[in-house]
Amino acid sequence: MVSKKMKEMIERSAALGAMFTEGKRLKELYGEENVFDFGIGNPNVKAPDAVNEAIVEILREVDSLQIHGYTDGSGIPAARQAIAESLNRRFGTSFSAKNLIMTVGAAGGLSVICKVLIDEGDEALTFAPYFGEYDNYVINAGGTLLAVPPNPPSFLPDLAALEERITAKTKAIILNSPNNPTGVVYDAETIGALAAVLERKEKELGTSIYIIADEPYRELVYDGAEAPYIPLYYHNTIVAYSFSKSLSLPGDRIGYLVIPSEVDDFADVAAGAEIANRCLGFVNAPALQQMVVARCCDEQTDVAYYDKNRLLLYEALTSYGYACAKPQGAFYLFVKALEPDEEAFCEKAKKHGLLMTPGKAFRCPGYVRIAYCVARETIERSLPSFQALAQEYKN
């Protein structure tokens, strides 16, 4: 009696969802200390102390009716203004509250903006590998998500392949840099070239093509890499941001959309986002969390911790014979499976206590994602298992 659409969604979502419960199952089977769960992007670095301090301050300073009351559908004006000013300091932009819509995480923001931009029969494009939920946000809006095939080993976007796929139906390009699952950071040259393609196609087709920049990993960059701020490169860019990674608040479900005044049909897009927030059932982003991030948006997570995890795991795995692009961002390694069927590889890995996500979940079979946002000790203790797994394929 469940809807047909739902049955399809259950199938599509199974891989990522299963990761959440699979770790628990394996721990019961092999014992907690023998399972190394690299399946989920749940930050192991705790939130900056300023977050919990801000909560306590807010409880003390702000009227209870305001802390717990409805906010405007687009969020608390002062919170939006504070975040806009923080962005302006960082990127030289000139946003104000009217350009910010507070959302239930980046996921909520993506779902909302897809609903705003995409109609029945419309298309969105993205680059494989990509976060599988993108399909659901686009499908929920009535559209179809088409993927540009993976471009290994660099996993940089294949712009020629993108251009071929853009038609009058193309409403949006979902872009994710630093990338989940590859850890690749798109540099300024790449973003500039992408902008040129889209400007050309907009002119040719007489349409608006929006970039939806999914940026929860913006601050997690290494080796001096920088993620260019895409609204500075392309006029029709909408940013979906989350504090899940930058402040380690994934469970708090707090993020925002940036809708620059320069985007085509700005007034309708901004009004639409506020209304879609309500129509989809979000109503408003959690009020207390809006106040917290307004106070903490300049706080930083311990990027050095992830960086050490990255180098430790990358160097060990490559020394054991695994092939992997050295990631410059996010907290994932995207590793070539040691046999063509990466799901079979993941099953073998489980016998060594190693839990990884099959590339299929990201529409990129043959690879696995290893989330290194875990305790250092987990990585250290897992290395013999990774080595034994590699050895199994050499025998």
Next chain:
Amino acid sequence: MVSKKMKEMIERSAALGAMFTEGKRLKELYGEENVFDFGIGNPNVKAPDAVNEAIVEILREVDSLQIHGYTDGSGIPAARQAIAESLNRRFGTSFSAKNLIMTVGAAGGLSVICKVLIDEGDEALTFAPYFGEYDNYVINAGGTLLAVPPNPPSFLPDLAALEERITAKTKAIILNSPNNPTGVVYDAETIGALAAVLERKEKELGTSIYIIADEPYRELVYDGAEAPYIPLYYHNTIVAYSFSKSLSLPGDRIGYLVIPSEVDDFADVAAGAEIANRCLGFVNAPALQQMVVARCCDEQTDVAYYDKNRLLLYEALTSYGYACAKPQGAFYLFVKALEPDEEAFCEKAKKHGLLMTPGKAFRCPGYVRIAYCVARETIERSLPSFQALAQEYKN
């Protein structure tokens, strides 16, 4: 460039959304002290002290990674179990964690369960007047919401009219008692009769017809009224609940779905709800708020405060000649406008500083909703305006 669906949604949602900003506009125009905003159901009774105390305790007692980390898609098992046990104590049910899905308020829960149950071309039914966002949740799932016409002056559900409208396409009946906007509480006899109709139609059509019981106002009842717990009356009942009113936490966006084990296809519906939570972009209900309501689910709001508001306003308005069913629940009066076009009536009311919601927003023209979840003083000071407005129609 905004999607066509979105443009329709903007129109449908305009009335309720406008309420939020209209109050601000009028206050700027007439001065804060001269505007009486009865437009929005934003509780004026503050959250029980236990809520903020629980937040501080959680910050002290629980590991920060857990407070701010992702939870299971269906919510923290211990929170779901605590709420299930609270329900069991109150209603003699035998729910456990597996029957509860934590959601981003009742709105999030309704959006999720519509996505689970309703397919392209399916229908849901509800009784006018009703909360206008129901349309959007059903439409987002690909279905159509049909309304049984209003049944004044009692505004009890017209079951004969319901039965006529049930077809093989009917997947769900959205039921809201205590009712927004009428304040009517459906008694046990009404719920029993409704259950009989649905059982008869299920048998006749060979389909499953679910009641989706939207119950944010369950605890707000007066004059000794009780809202029957609908799962005890009808096997295919799913409850959408919010702590928005019972704990005055509307901005926190925290609620749950109850999916009893007895509903048809229980396993699929429960799995579907968890996945729809993710696919729509909610991911999980805010983690900290889940922990708070688990600790506070037996706390009570100050119902007596609303009751005094209710009696004060009801008695004054009826004495001035307004016609209105005496509400036994929620915090609204649903009053017959003093002219057939209630939007014109609302415009005249604004000139007296009175802000009310036109019945059109609830698909029931000719009436207005007055939300009395405001400060007592607001009501007291507004009475001369209500009287002057009535007088205007007598001249």
